[in-house]
Each structure stands twice: as C-alpha cells, then as structure tokens.
C-alpha cells in the first residue's frame with residue numbers, strides 16, 4: 001500500500017546541527033503517520049498521535065531555545081515567540097479536534113498550516129540559528 005506523504009524526508013534541508021536534523025526527521029515521520037491515520041484510524045488513536053506531535057514539538061523547541069540561550073543568539077526572542085505562537089495554535093487545534101472531530105479541518109491544518117510553516121521555518125529561522133550556534137560551538141574550546 002502506498003501512503004500519501006505530506007512531507008518527504010529527502011526534501012527537508014540539512015541544517016548545521018545534528019540534533020535539529022534528527023528532531024526534524026522525527027517530526028516528518030510523525031506528521032506523515034498522523035495524516036495517514038486520518039483515513040483509517042479511530043479518533044482516540046488520532047488523539048494520541050496529535051498529543052505526541054505536540055509534545056515532540058514542545059521538547060524540540062525547548063532544545064533549540066536552550067542552544068540559542070547558551071550561545072547567545074541575538075534574535076532569540078523572535079525565534080522563541082514563533083515557537084510559542086505555533087504551540088498555542090496547535091493547542092487550539094487539538095482542543096477543537098477533540099470536541100468536534102472535524103477530520104477536514106484537521107487535514108487542512110496538517111496539509112497547509114503545519115507543513116507550510118514547517119518548511120518555511122526550517123529554511124529561515126532554524127537555518128540561521130543552526131549556522132550561528134554551530135559556529136559558536138566550533139569557536140568554544
């Protein structure tokens with residue numbers, strides 16, 4: 001059976017920090033599995049996958065923020081506020097899903113809002129952050 005992939009892991013940019021690449025690859029697997037689950041899975045199974053994606057993102061954002069703070073990334077507040085915005089948006093979406101079970105809305109969020117954000121965030125804020133932190137790491141004995 002061929003599964004519809006929302007994001008192909010080969011299409012995401014390779015950044016200068018391994019932990020970011022590792023976390024991003026995991027997010028791709030999770031979002032693809034969630035999108036496929038919309039076709040077949042029970043709502044409670046989708047609940048679990050959504051909660052896991054939220055936790056994954058919260059933990060991943062915290063790792064990025066820790067690195068930005070440790071290495072003094074100047075635009076930290078901009079990057080941090082973008083993470084906070086996305087988590088708040090996801091939280092609202094998840095609570096809407098759990099009350100209304102609207103598969104079309106959830107599918108649209110994943111296919112458009114989340115994936116568009118993911119692609120542009122990796123290419124912009126994450127890419128700049130990774131280059132900065134990696135260069136600071138290399139300069140720190």
Ligand SMILES: [Fe+2]
Pocket residue numbers: 061064079083121125126
């Ligand atoms: Fe980020």
